[in-house]
Amino acid sequence: MLTSTVPSQITLAEALARYEVQKIDPKRLIGQEHAFANCMAFLDGVGKRRLINRNHTSYAIKHMVEQPNGQFDACRAEECRNQFTGYVYEGTLILAAFASGFNFSRVHPTSFGMHFNISSNSLREKCLSLCHRPDEL
Numbered sequence: 001m002l003t004s005t006v007p008s009q010i011t012l013a014e015a016l017a018r019y020e021v022q023k024i025d026p027k028r029l030i031g032q033e034h035a036f037a038n039c040m041a042f043l044d045g046v047g048k049r050r051l052i053n054r055n056h057t058s059y060a061i062k063h064m065v066e067q068p069n070g071q072f073d074a075c076r077a078e079e080c081r082n083q084f085t086g087y088v089y090e091g092t093l094i095l096a097a098f099a100s101g102f103n104f105s106r107v108h109p110t111s112f113g114m115h116f117n118i119s120s121n122s123l124r125e126k127c128l129s130l131c132h133r134p135d136e137l
Helices: 012-018 033-043 058-066 090-099 120-132
Strands: 048-057 104-106 114-118
Touching (some): 033 058, 048 058, 058 114, 090 104, 090 114, 114 120
Antiparallel strands (some): 048 114
């Protein structure tokens, strides 16, 4: 398990320079500044566990950022169904999680995907709250 440090504010370019992520494709980060800000806003206030949570991968969490109402049966109202914050490259989410201070481990030693010490209950609460207040991202 690796640990990241938490800077007060960080840009995507600073996160890329600060955190070494194997297998990240810098070309796929082009134009992801807004997505990175969305990831940082999404992760803000999400609880951390003592141990790594293997129930959610970085790929699953990136989908939560992209469309929080589609997770945990968050909202079935018509105005929430089409909520979409835009495409998020998985590497963008990983860099945001590092910058937010989450501990992490690889899903598999040779994979790109990560698990984090992220609270499942907190993820659910965040998705539910964003469905009812989508302007927070």
